[in-house]
Amino acid sequence: MKVLLLTSAIAIASSSLGNASPSNESPRVGTDVVINEMNVGRPGILSEVDHEIHVSMLETEDGRMVFSPSSLTLKAGNTVRFLIENHGELTHEFILDRPEINALHKQLMASRSETHFGENAITLAPGKTGELIWKFTDEGTLEFACLIAGHYESGMFGQIAVN
Ligand SMILES: [Cu+2]
Numbered sequence: 150m151k152v153l154l155l156t157s158a159i160a161i162a163s164s165s166l167g168n169a170s171p172s173n174e175s176p177r178v179g180t181d182v183v184i185n186e187m188n189v190g191r192p193g194i195l196s197e198v199d200h201e202i203h204v205s206m207l208e209t210e211d212g213r214m215v216f217s218p219s220s221l222t223l224k225a226g227n228t229v230r231f232l233i234e235n236h237g238e239l240t241h242e243f244i245l246d247r248p249e250i251n252a253l254h255k256q257l258m259a260s261r262s263e264t265h266f267g268e269n270a271i272t273l274a275p276g277k278t279g280e281l282i283w284k285f286t287d288e289g290t291l292e293f294a295c296l297i298a299g300h301y302e303s304g305m306f307g308q309i310a311v312n
Contacts, residue, residue: 193228193284244270
């Protein structure tokens with residue numbers, strides 16, 4: 150059961166990257182998750198960057214875990230260089246995807262201790278900084294999130310409106 154779920158989520162995750170081939174498959178996954186057709190975008194290159202956005206990851210005094218800023222508004226066609234800093238005392242990740250894909254990933258992560266790697270994600274140990282360059286190609290709503298077990302529930306997610 151778990152293996153099947155893992156396989157389908159990985160297939161979905163890779164199809165959300167911009168270089169995946171167009172899919173003729175049903176958009177319905179499992180029994181209650183409907184994947185929309187929005188393209189999440191693709192990795193960008195430095196010479197295309199038209200926005201730099203600093204993102205902090207941290208734990209708060211009252212026990213929450215947050216990204217700052219907590220939401221973003223961009224335009225389709227923007228290439229953003231995210232400069233990400235982990236100001237917390239725990240490892241955090243920044244993963245950029247469609248909300249429904251993050252939700253599937255979160256289910257998997259709940260029973261696993263690994264972190265993500267891939268072109269749409271970066272994992273940072275406490276005190277570390279890193280960057281991710283992404284080109285947003287389609288209008289819609291994306292999400293950045295930390296899917297380490299318990300972190301999303303503690304507040305580590307934010308919406309990206311691409312207009
Ligand atoms: Cu985290």
